Amino acid sequence: MKGFFRALGGNLPGNLRRGLRPGVADGGNSAASRLRRSFVYHLHPLRITRRALRVSTTLGLGVVSLTAFLILSVTGVLLMIYYQPGTGEAYASMQDIQYAVALGSFVRALHRWAAYAMLVSVLLHLLRVASMGAYRGRELNWLVGLGLGACVLGLAFTGYLLPWDQRSYWAVRVSANMLDSVPFLGGAIKSMMLGGQSVGQSALLRFYMLHVALLPAGMLALVAVHLWRIRRDGGLAGAPKEGEDSELLPAWPHLVLREALLMLWVLVILAAVAALVSAPLGVPVDVHVPANPEKAPWYFLWAQELVSYSAPLGAFVIPALLLAGLVGLPFLDRENVGVGRWFGTPACRLAVLFSALAAIAALGLFEVFYMRAGPGAFFKALGTVWPDVVNPGTGMIVMALLAALTAGIATGSTRAAFLSGLVVMLVMLLGFTLIGACRGPNWVFYWPWEGWPSVV
Amino acid sequence: MLFDLAKDTRRLRVGLLAGALFLLLVLAWVGLRAARTEWRGTQAAFFDLTGDARHATEILQNKNCTGQMERCTTCHLGARRRDLMGVQVPKVFRAHSRSMLGHLERGTGCGTCHGGTGRALDSKLAHAMPGGRLRDPLLGQPYIQASCARCHLPGAREGMQRLVAGAEIYLRLGCLICHPLNVGGRGSWDFGTDLRAPGRKSLAYLRMSLIDPAANFPGSTMPSFKNYFADDPESLTDVLVFLLSLEIENAGNCPGQDKRITGVDNPCADCHAGAAGRASGRFVHKCVYIVEHKNMLTCAACHPRQIPEPGPGGGHCPVIDRQRPNCAVCHETNEGSRPG
Numbered sequence: 001m002k003g004f005f006r007a008l009g010g011n012l013p014g015n016l017r018r019g020l021r022p023g024v025a026d027g028g029n030s031a032a033s034r035l036r037r038s039f040v041y042h043l044h045p046l047r048i049t050r051r052a053l054r055v056s057t058t059l060g061l062g063v064v065s066l067t068a069f070l071i072l073s074v075t076g077v078l079l080m081i082y083y084q085p086g087t088g089e090a091y092a093s094m095q096d097i098q099y100a101v102a103l104g105s106f107v108r109a110l111h112r113w114a115a116y117a118m119l120v121s122v123l124l125h126l127l128r129v130a131s132m133g134a135y136r137g138r139e140l141n142w143l144v145g146l147g148l149g150a151c152v153l154g155l156a157f158t159g160y161l162l163p164w165d166q167r168s169y170w171a172v173r174v175s176a177n178m179l180d181s182v183p184f185l186g187g188a189i190k191s192m193m194l195g196g197q198s199v200g201q202s203a204l205l206r207f208y209m210l211h212v213a214l215l216p217a218g219m220l221a222l223v224a225v226h227l228w229r230i231r232r233d234g235g236l237a238g239a240p241k242e243g244e245d246s247e248l249l250p251a252w253p254h255l256v257l258r259e260a261l262l263m264l265w266v267l268v269i270l271a272a273v274a275a276l277v278s279a280p281l282g283v284p285v286d287v288h289v290p291a292n293p294e295k296a297p298w299y300f301l302w303a304q305e306l307v308s309y310s311a312p313l314g315a316f317v318i319p320a321l322l323l324a325g326l327v328g329l330p331f332l333d334r335e336n337v338g339v340g341r342w343f344g345t346p347a348c349r350l351a352v353l354f355s356a357l358a359a360i361a362a363l364g365l366f367e368v369f370y371m372r373a374g375p376g377a378f379f380k381a382l383g384t385v386w387p388d389v390v391n392p393g394t395g396m397i398v399m400a401l402l403a404a405l406t407a408g409i410a411t412g413s414t415r416a417a418f419l420s421g422l423v424v425m426l427v428m429l430l431g432f433t434l435i436g437a438c439r440g441p442n443w444v445f446y447w448p449w450e451g452w453p454s455v456v
Numbered sequence: 457m458l459f460d461l462a463k464d465t466r467r468l469r470v471g472l473l474a475g476a477l478f479l480l481l482v483l484a485w486v487g488l489r490a491a492r493t494e495w496r497g498t499q500a501a502f503f504d505l506t507g508d509a510r511h512a513t514e515i516l517q518n519k520n521c522t523g524q525m526e527r528c529t530t531c532h533l534g535a536r537r538r539d540l541m542g543v544q545v546p547k548v549f550r551a552h553s554r555s556m557l558g559h560l561e562r563g564t565g566c567g568t569c570h571g572g573t574g575r576a577l578d579s580k581l582a583h584a585m586p587g588g589r590l591r592d593p594l595l596g597q598p599y600i601q602a603s604c605a606r607c608h609l610p611g612a613r614e615g616m617q618r619l620v621a622g623a624e625i626y627l628r629l630g631c632l633i634c635h636p637l638n639v640g641g642r643g644s645w646d647f648g649t650d651l652r653a654p655g656r657k658s659l660a661y662l663r664m665s666l667i668d669p670a671a672n673f674p675g676s677t678m679p680s681f682k683n684y685f686a687d688d689p690e691s692l693t694d695v696l697v698f699l700l701s702l703e704i705e706n707a708g709n710c711p712g713q714d715k716r717i718t719g720v721d722n723p724c725a726d727c728h729a730g731a732a733g734r735a736s737g738r739f740v741h742k743c744v745y746i747v748e749h750k751n752m753l754t755c756a757a758c759h760p761r762q763i764p765e766p767g768p769g770g771g772h773c774p775v776i777d778r779q780r781p782n783c784a785v786c787h788e789t790n791e792g793s794r795p796g
Contacts, residue, residue, distance in 0.1 A: 050459060092525065095575040100515060100527065106486050249459060257468040264475035271482045275489075 043227055045235055047248040048255050052236050056342075060262045061125035065152075067266040068118035069219065072155075075111040076212065083162065085208035087201045090164035091284050098281050105278045112279035114270050115156055119299055122152050126326075130422065131352075133339045133415055134237035135330035141229040142330045144222055146323075151219040153299070158211040160297050161204060165282035170294040172207075173199050178296075178307055181315035238340010292441045301436035302429040308443055309391035318393060322425060325418070333415045348416040351407035355420035359427035362399050366392040367435065392432070400424040495577045498531040502549055506540075515577065520565020521710035526574030528566040528582065536560055548579075555615070568707055569603040570594045595700075598693060599659065602700035606707035609714045622698025625691055629681060651702045662699050666692065 051057055082101055084093040097104040126149060129135060135142035161172045176199060179190040195202030230236075249255075296304040306314025338344030343352050370392050400421040408417030438445055440452040496513045503509075517527045534540045534549035541551045552560055559569070567574040572594045576582040583594050595603060601619045608616065626632065635651045664671050666685065669678040685692040707713070 092575065095573070096525075099573075099576040099578065099581065100517075103486065103490050106490070247459060249461070253465050253468060254461070257465070257472065261468060261471045261475065264472060264479065268475055268478045268482060271479065271486075275482055275486045 043231065044251040044255055045231065046251060048235065048251050050247060050249060051238075053249070053254055053258060057236060057340075059124070059128060060259075061121050061128055063259050063262050064121040064266050065118055065125055066223065067263040068114045068121060068270075069223070070263075071114040071267060071270060072111060072118065073216065075107050075114065076216075078107050079111060080212060085162070085204055087164065087204055087285075090162065090204060094163045094165070094281055098278070106274055109274035109277065109279045110270060113273050113277070115159060117266070117270060118152055119156055122149055127426070130326075130329065131343050131419060132237065132341060133333065133335070133344055136237065136333070136336060136339045138229065138233045138237065139330040141226060141233060143327065144226050144229065146326055148219065148222045148226060151215050151222065155211060155215045155219070156299060157297065158207040158215065161199070161207045162211065163281060164204065164285055166285055166291060167280070167282040169199060169285040169287070170290050171297050172203075173290075174294055174304060175296050175300055176203075178303060178311070178315035181307070181311040183312070183316065186316075236340070293439050293443055295436065295439070298433065298437065302432040305432040305436035305439070306393045308439075309393045310388040313388065313391070313393045318397070321397065325422065325425075329418055333418060335413060335415050337413075338415070343419060344415055345411075345413070347411040348407075348413055348419060351403075351411055351416045351420045352423050355403040355407065355423045356427050358403060359399060359424040360431075362395065363392075363428050363431040366395050367431075392428075396425060396428045399428070493577065494579060495530050498548060499533065501546075502533045505545060505549065506534075518565065520568050520574070521563050522565070522568050522708045524565070524567055524574055526565050526567055527577055528572075528574055530577060531579065532566075535566075562711060564710060568606065568710065569600055570596075571603070571704075599697055599700055602697050602704055605701035606704055607710055607713040612714045618694045618697045619701055621691070622694035622696070622701075625695050626698055629684065634678070651699065659696060659700070662696055663692070666695065 079097065082093055082097050082104070084090060094108075097108055099105070126145065129142070129145065157172075157175065161168050176190055176194055179186045179193075182189065191197060193203070193206065194200075195206050295301060303314050303319065306318055308314070335344075338348065343349040403424045404417040404421035407420035408414065411417075435445065438448060440446040440450075446452055495515070499513045514530075515527055516530045516533075517525055518529070520526050529535060531548055534545060535552045536557070537551050538557075540549065541554065543551075551557075556569075560566075565574070566572070573582050573584060598618045601616055604613065604616050605619060635649065661672060665678070666680075667682045668680055669676040670680075685695075
């Protein structure tokens with residue numbers, strides 16, 4: 001038997017064992033040689049700083065995202081066994097998964113909640129990196145990360161259509177129609193995405209292809225590059241604080257087991273949530289009658305809320321501004337001070353705090369004047385072009401620019417300026433998401449404790 | 457402070473162990489729950505009750521004549537058991553009433569008449585409309601008569617009295633003026649909501665629409681029929697049966713359907729044909745508004761197009777001018793406010 005394996009490629013069982021289990025000594029040599037030979041542990045340097053072990057350094061958000069991606073891959077493959085991407089069969093196959101397949105509703109719920117966990121953790125991961133200026137000297141990996149973020153949004157969006165229930169169909173129809181407001185390319189992107197002008201069989205098939213093949217493959221490739229670049233760029237960004245214990249610790253087991261622990265508990269929590277709360281499956285698609293209100297998926301609600309103020313603004317101007325700002329961030333910020341610290345320097349921290357408070361106050365003011373008083377009466381006197389120019393969305397841009405300018409002048413730091421602007425945008429977009437969630441029939445605002453009038 | 461390597465390793469291992477234990481617990485709970493589903497208990501109870509030889513518990517499913525998969529008989533094991541007729545058993549095991557048992561045996565299935573979510577195995581979900589909308593429960597008497605219209609002409613078979621009565625009231629009250637039911641297969645009427653449009657409304661909503669339309673749709677111009685139904689609540693139920701029948705689709709290729717004279721989707725033909733199988737205009741001018749106004753109105757006021765000769769092959773039904781809601785000829789209406 002041993003001869004067979006030797007003929008096959010050297011000492012295969014031994015190679016396998018060493019490849020997966022670094023604890024196995026190889027002829028009594030050092031930890032270094034073990035790690036160098038191992039597949040799982042080539043991701044980490046042999047020795048890491050104590051700072052890398054601290055929870056507050058990264059909050060483990062990258063590991064949480066990766067775990068969610070792994071859970072999604074496994075549950076997604078399981079769901080593919082039963083799901084049928086046809087307009088006639090999709091909903092029925094979802095019902096089968098939900099009602100009749102053993103553990104089907106659990107796997108589906110796990111897939112849904114892991115997707116939401118990934119959306120949230122990826123956003124927080126981006127914010128963590130931005131707030132620490134950890135993109136300094138890592139421009140490529142920042143861009144790869146943005147590509148991953150786009151993949152995550154794309155996966156969430158394409159997956160939303162697949163149940164083919166009333167909610168998913170109309171959410172995608174609403175989102176696809178937002179593309180009409182994108183100048184020049186909007187129409188082309190929309191027809192390429194839907195395979196026509198409306199959400200039908202070809203749209204479902206394309207979304208399915210994107211969701212199970214193209215986007216996961218792209219994501220896998222980008223994840224590999226992302227992780228590899230972290231190592232190439234020298235691990236976590238930022239030097240140890242002065243006076244901080246700069247003692248180096250072995251990555252095994254202190255870092256590796258920490259990551260395993262985090263992954264395990266993410267799985268435990270998501271599994272518990274999935275066991276308690278099953279994923280919703282709405283009424284079957286009715287292409288003639290939309291529900292009222294018809295909402296985009298929650299992670300695009302801010303865009304829909306902005307579109308309700310002004311279509312080109314919400315569908316194009318603000319997303320494009322956000323994207324341009326994020327892409328340009330590492331190329332414009334050339335400062336090395338405060339890298340690897342939450343919100344950089346104390347001055348920067350103060351600027352961000354003030355910006356956030358100002359954004360909250362502004363949000364309240366906008367909404368009191370614009371929403372409660374009724375924009376219609378306000379703009380009737382100004383003419384029809386004004387709502388596109390004067391509304392809470394443009395107010396947000398002005399606020400962000402003001403915050404960036406003020407912070408930039410006060411602190412003399414580009415990063416403080418950028419972070420202040422970004423924080424204003426994020427706080428207000430979060431506000432718009434909440435407001436969008438409170439929209440009732442005919443897109444009228446209702447407080448959560450107010451009932452909606454019956455419209456069905 | 458020095459980093460205690462051994463202590464840290466120990467703590468990590470304990471955390472991993474605890475996580476693994478919790479994961480096992482959650483998965484065990486999920487597995488147990490999956491193994492103890494409601495329908496398994498129901499099947500066991502049925503075999504205990506009837507003394508049938510127990511066989512392995514299994515999901516029973518079949519396609520009904522509309523092509524929908526149903527799993528109702530997984531629990532309703534007694535539905536087709538003639539030997540259980542007249543025997544006191546729990547409701548879930550009761551045999552189906554004799555009059556409709558023939559339907560069941562010809563493959564009509566359950567959901568074709570009763571609605572519900574046939575694919576679901578949980579009783580709450582199965583007895584609700586898809587998506588778990590419980591306000592539209594399974595159709596029972598008298599509303600189940602609405603389902604008869606999926607295959608049969610009103611009045612063509614026994615047991616459809618309420619549907620026929622509802623259709624007559626619909627015409628008598630003049631509902632057809634604003635809600636013309638896509639007469640002749642044309643596009644939807646501009647003035648009132650197209651009642652045949654897909655998109656199921658709940659019974660409660662339909663009832664409210666008749667009694668207080670503005671409660672459902674603020675600014676609705678539809679008159680309230682509260683007073684009419686106050687004297688005769690039974691007739692309200694009749695109209696609801698008829699309205700419900702409009703929203704339920706025709707039942708595909710089910711066997712034993714009555715022949716319709718001008719095509720499957722022409723509700724005019726359903727009523728005008730009646731049992732006689734001939735078109736006639738007798739119902740339309742029972743409409744109270746037209747009777748009230750008959751001294752002022754000529755036919756052309758409402759039907760500007762030429763009225764076709766009655767009889768077979770007489771062309772289209774007389775059509776009301778869509779561009780000009782007929783009431784607006786005399787009454788000022790609030791243009792721009794369209795209910796629905």
